[in-house]
Amino acid sequence: MPIHALPDTATAPLTEFLSHTAAARLVARHGVLPTLRGMARAIEEDFMRWPAFDKSARVASHSRHGVIELMPVSDGRSYAFKYVNGHPGNPAHGLPTVMAFGALARVDTGLPEFLSELTLTTALRTAATSALVASRLVRPDSRSMALIGNGSQAEFQALAFHALLGIDQLRLFDPDPAAVAKLIVNLAPYDMELQPCGSTAEAVRGADIVTTLTAAKARAAVLQARHLAPGMHLNAVGGDCPGKTELAPQVLRRARVFVEYEPQTRIEGEVQQMPADFPVTEFWRVLTGDAPGRGSADEITLFDSVGFALEDFSALRYLRDLGRAAGLLEPIDLVAAPADPKNLYALLTPWLAQRGPSTLTK
Amino acid sequence: MPIHALPDTATAPLTEFLSHTAAARLVARHGVLPTLRGMARAIEEDFMRWPAFDKSARVASHSRHGVIELMPVSDGRSYAFKYVNGHPGNPAHGLPTVMAFGALARVDTGLPEFLSELTLTTALRTAATSALVASRLVRPDSRSMALIGNGSQAEFQALAFHALLGIDQLRLFDPDPAAVAKLIVNLAPYDMELQPCGSTAEAVRGADIVTTLTAAKARAAVLQARHLAPGMHLNAVGGDCPGKTELAPQVLRRARVFVEYEPQTRIEGEVQQMPADFPVTEFWRVLTGDAPGRGSADEITLFDSVGFALEDFSALRYLRDLGRAAGLLEPIDLVAAPADPKNLYALLTPWLAQRGPSTLTK
Numbered sequence: 243m244p245i246h247a248l249p250d251t252a253t254a255p256l257t258e259f260l261s262h263t264a265a266a267r268l269v270a271r272h273g274v275l276p277t278l279r280g281m282a283r284a285i286e287e288d289f290m291r292w293p294a295f296d297k298s299a300r301v302a303s304h305s306r307h308g309v310i311e312l313m314p315v316s317d318g319r320s321y322a323f324k325y326v327n328g329h330p331g332n333p334a335h336g337l338p339t340v341m342a343f344g345a346l347a348r349v350d351t352g353l354p355e356f357l358s359e360l361t362l363t364t365a366l367r368t369a370a371t372s373a374l375v376a377s378r379l380v381r382p383d384s385r386s387m388a389l390i391g392n393g394s395q396a397e398f399q400a401l402a403f404h405a406l407l408g409i410d411q412l413r414l415f416d417p418d419p420a421a422v423a424k425l426i427v428n429l430a431p432y433d434m435e436l437q438p439c440g441s442t443a444e445a446v447r448g449a450d451i452v453t454t455l456t457a458a459k460a461r462a463a464v465l466q467a468r469h470l471a472p473g474m475h476l477n478a479v480g481g482d483c484p485g486k487t488e489l490a491p492q493v494l495r496r497a498r499v500f501v502e503y504e505p506q507t508r509i510e511g512e513v514q515q516m517p518a519d520f521p522v523t524e525f526w527r528v529l530t531g532d533a534p535g536r537g538s539a540d541e542i543t544l545f546d547s548v549g550f551a552l553e554d555f556s557a558l559r560y561l562r563d564l565g566r567a568a569g570l571l572e573p574i575d576l577v578a579a580p581a582d583p584k585n586l587y588a589l590l591t592p593w594l595a596q597r598g599p600s601t602l603t604k
Numbered sequence: 605m606p607i608h609a610l611p612d613t614a615t616a617p618l619t620e621f622l623s624h625t626a627a628a629r630l631v632a633r634h635g636v637l638p639t640l641r642g643m644a645r646a647i648e649e650d651f652m653r654w655p656a657f658d659k660s661a662r663v664a665s666h667s668r669h670g671v672i673e674l675m676p677v678s679d680g681r682s683y684a685f686k687y688v689n690g691h692p693g694n695p696a697h698g699l700p701t702v703m704a705f706g707a708l709a710r711v712d713t714g715l716p717e718f719l720s721e722l723t724l725t726t727a728l729r730t731a732a733t734s735a736l737v738a739s740r741l742v743r744p745d746s747r748s749m750a751l752i753g754n755g756s757q758a759e760f761q762a763l764a765f766h767a768l769l770g771i772d773q774l775r776l777f778d779p780d781p782a783a784v785a786k787l788i789v790n791l792a793p794y795d796m797e798l799q800p801c802g803s804t805a806e807a808v809r810g811a812d813i814v815t816t817l818t819a820a821k822a823r824a825a826v827l828q829a830r831h832l833a834p835g836m837h838l839n840a841v842g843g844d845c846p847g848k849t850e851l852a853p854q855v856l857r858r859a860r861v862f863v864e865y866e867p868q869t870r871i872e873g874e875v876q877q878m879p880a881d882f883p884v885t886e887f888w889r890v891l892t893g894d895a896p897g898r899g900s901a902d903e904i905t906l907f908d909s910v911g912f913a914l915e916d917f918s919a920l921r922y923l924r925d926l927g928r929a930a931g932l933l934e935p936i937d938l939v940a941a942p943a944d945p946k947n948l949y950a951l952l953t954p955w956l957a958q959r960g961p962s963t964l965t966k
Contacts, residue, residue, distance in 0.1 A: 270955030327714020352689020593632030
């Protein structure tokens with residue numbers, strides 16, 4: 243008897259599941275660029291109704307190896323959470339630094355309707371958010387981007403900026419030549435000019451946008467004030483937890499800084515290096531028109547990305563709808579619904595009957 | 605092509621899954637009574653090393669319909685969390701009041717190794733905890749228990765007390781006769797005397813143990829001081845969130861009160877009605893010998909159960925081991941592990957190759 247065979251009294255599974263393989267198929271079938279555009283649109287829609295969400299900073303469990311976090315958020319109708327880890331030493335054990343999964347539930351019943359892989363999805367939503375933010379902050383004539391750090395997130399950032407802003411010139415730098423080579427292989431089929439560079443200074447020279455994506459859990463200063471040029475947009479993605487930063491404080495002081503959710507970014511973002519009154523703007527206010535974006539063509543704008551639960555909420559609902567339409571969701575027997583909801587024990591009864599009375603008295 | 609067919613570059617799934625149907629089969633195969641005993645033993649082992657756990661109160665998202673909670677806990681080697689809802693109106697929509705699932709992960713890599721249903725498991729671990737606590741606090745000659753509230757949790761409490769303490773006389777009361785009838789049908793195969801009663805007062809008369817299991821989200825006083833008799837053990841299970849209590853304050857004042865995790869129980873338990881300095885004892889201290897249990901044959905002892913994340917940790921590890929041995933765990937494709945952990949994009953490559961180059965440029 244297969245594991246999933248149900249006794250007659252059981253009801254059909256109540257949850258839909260998007261496995262990581264199905265997610266990869268789904269993204270490939272829909273196209274990476276359309277998926278990034280669609281996900282950015284979903285994030286934009288949800289950022290536009292920011293006050294409707296019950297937000298809280300993530301719940302983190304730190305160890306000397308890394309961190310495991312739970313990220314919940316709700317809009318009063320749907321509730322989402324993500325499980326995500328960050329373990330810089332994982333690649334040495336054959337595992338990705340970041341792995342994730344999560345669920346979308348109904349607030350009115352608590353039913354978890356959708357369970358999903360979120361490893362691939364986290365990479366997509368992080369990139370889609372960066373490109374969405376940049377689309378409102380860059381100089382309109384921006385065409386080139388420097389990518390400092392060419393690890394797992396680099397392709398997604400490159401493609402999101404290509405999809406949303408038409409960026410078609412990339413200047414690549416990573417101290418590990420294998421990372422640069424990997425990025426070039428993966429991006430080769432796309433219509434972009436790829437220029438490997440020998441240093442951060444060389445990569446940022448002439449770039450309209452600078453994306454920093456380094457991974458070491460340490461105070462670093464990958465980007466210095468001397469790397470800056472008037473009118474640049476900086477997309478700082480790598481610094482995203484306490485003790486992990488990528489930018490020199492002088493870079494922050496030279497830029498106008500935009501964040502996702504201020505209370506979380508003060509703890510986790512680049513601005514953890516700055517005084518508590520260092521000015522930041524929550525990006526959703528730019529979308530709704532409550533706050534200005536870029537002030538002039540010469541201004542340096544900076545998105546201090548840390549990743550916020552609301553983006554996972556948007557990504558989950560977007561991929562659920564896309565996956566359902568594509569027939570790539572599977573039913574999964576995650577929560578129990580006995581025929582009589584007040585009779586949970588009845589879930590056991592048919593199986594106990596198969597075992598016979600001796601099971602009951604030992 | 606089936607959803608789960610993997611391209612050659614993918615690795616095997618890294619997570620094992622216990623579905624709710626598999627959990628029901630597993631419990632029936634192992635026997636309900638041995639499962640409750642085994643789970644109580646796992647909880648006892650983990651309570652004995654209480655200081656090793658990184659504990660935090662649950663993260664709750666309240667709405668007018670109910671509550672959705674995340675409950676994390678870690679011992680530095682393993683990390684567990686549970687998703688659980690509480691929606692008293694659910695049975696009217698054909699859903700259980702409480703549904704749950706959760707996972708067990710490695711702290712050193714963050715890999716979620718085990719995903720499990722926890723609806724049935726929550727009922728089992730709540731009952732196993734109650735019986736474990738009672739086994740150290742009741743008068744040794746206890747034989748009978750009153751069950752006030754005969755809903756979904758009642759069978760599990762009855763069977764846990766039968767399995768661990770040999771309780772074989774049950775006095776049942778619920779204002780809904782259908783609930784009592786359901787309980788009698790479910791417990792009929794077991795070797796217990798079942799006495800339906802017309803009121804709480806009748807049910808508690810002569811009972812050595814009184815278990816309260818009512819579900820309404822309100823301040824109630826199901827049990828009054830006049831119901832008490834010297835030497836009773838009270839097992840208060842139903843009151844488990846802010847604004848939801850079952851016992852009159854005088855009952856609490858007459859009893860010596862034991863709790864799971866004091867900071868959580870002060871907010872969620874019966875003792876939320878009492879001043880902040882009302883004396884309680886964390887039960888793990890009784891197990892380790894750091895605090896006394898029952899002081900005399902006449903004393904009234906009370907377990908103010910709210911359910912703590914550590915019990916889910918124990919239940920998860922117990923069922924994973926039991927399920928693995930029984931061959932009832934399934935591999936599930938929950939998190940991605942690309943062949944090169946620094947090349948997440950490679951997860952998409954084989955699927956993109958199947959789609960052809962047009963996918964890449966739109």
